[in-house]
Amino acid sequence: MKKVSIKSEEYEKYYKQLILKKIGLNGQKKIFKSKVLVIGAGGLGCPLILYLAYSGVGNLGIADHDKIELSNLSRQILYTKNDVGKNKVTVSRKIVKNINKRINIKIYKERIDSKNITRIARDYEIICDGTDNFKSRFVINDYCLKNKKVLISSAINKFDGQLFTFDFRKKTPCFRCFMPNSPNDETNCETDGIITTLAGIAGSLQANEVIKSILDFKNGKKENIIVFNALDSNFRKIKLLKDPKCKNRYLHG
Numbered sequence: 737m738k739k740v741s742i743k744s745e746e747y748e749k750y751y752k753q754l755i756l757k758k759i760g761l762n763g764q765k766k767i768f769k770s771k772v773l774v775i776g777a778g779g780l781g782c783p784l785i786l787y788l789a790y791s792g793v794g795n796l797g798i799a800d801h802d803k804i805e806l807s808n809l810s811r812q813i814l815y816t817k818n819d820v821g822k823n824k825v826t827v828s829r830k831i832v833k834n835i836n837k838r839i840n841i842k843i844y845k846e847r848i849d850s851k852n853i854t855r856i857a858r859d860y861e862i863i864c865d866g867t868d869n870f871k872s873r874f875v876i877n878d879y880c881l882k883n884k885k886v887l888i889s890s891a892i893n894k895f896d897g898q899l900f901t902f903d904f905r906k907k908t909p910c911f912r913c914f915m916p917n918s919p920n921d922e923t924n925c926e927t928d929g930i931i932t933t934l935a936g937i938a939g940s941l942q943a944n945e946v947i948k949s950i951l952d953f954k955n956g957k958k959e960n961i962i963v964f965n966a967l968d969s970n971f972r973k974i975k976l977l978k979d980p981k982c983k984n985r986y987l988h989g
């Protein structure tokens with residue numbers, strides 16, 4: 737068996753996780769070595785970043801161009817009133833460093849677009865989409881598909897949430913198979929409202945999928961979408977099929 741070494745403080749910190757037979761020291765080392773990019777440090781990104789940092793993810797990128805506003809504070813749990821007006825990525829980095837100073841963290845104070853995504857996402861294996869608009873979702877989806885990244889994406893509105901997991905290292909459908917184009921009447925939590933706890937549920941689910949992907953835990957039935965509703969606590973798993981008319985069909989394999 738391959739010898740693994742881990743500092744005693746680290747051992748104690750992650751003890752409860754690494755005594756799990758399915759994880760162990762080798763699993764924890766995989767988490768330490770993982771490279772994860774979070775795009776969007778908002779309602780989804782905040783719980784996601786926290787759980788990735790607390791899980792021991794060793795290399796973390798955070799991209800967001802926004803500044804913190806008072807109306808963010810009910811969901812964006814990394815920030816407090818003292819942070820209003822500051823850049824989300826700067827405050828996020830400070831908090832992550834306090835959680836775990838071993839984390840190699842990089843921040844990108846930019847709005848993701850088709851021009852900058854290659855430079856920003858290149859070094860990461862897993863890309864998490866927590867943005868709030870379809871334009872960014874399509875840019876991120878197309879980039880991840882083309883470059884064979886793992887994309888873990890979440891969307892929330894009012895009481896409803898969706899979680900998408902696409903491992904583009906394998907033959908798999910993409911987000912455009914689910915939604916080919918932006919809807920004409922794009923809505924988001926800015927216009928529609930959202931229940932505070934939904935962001936926490938969705939961001940935590942997203943973090944859980946990231947850790948499962950790092951550890952290469954197999955999802956037996958290969959469902960790639962989880963649809964859930966906060967009011968009736970109903971979770972449904974759906975297997976998305978490739979759309980033969982998808983704009984990206986030649987890349988699906």
Ligand SMILES: [Zn+2]
Pocket residue numbers: 909910911912913914978979982983984985988
């Ligand atoms: Zn597709």
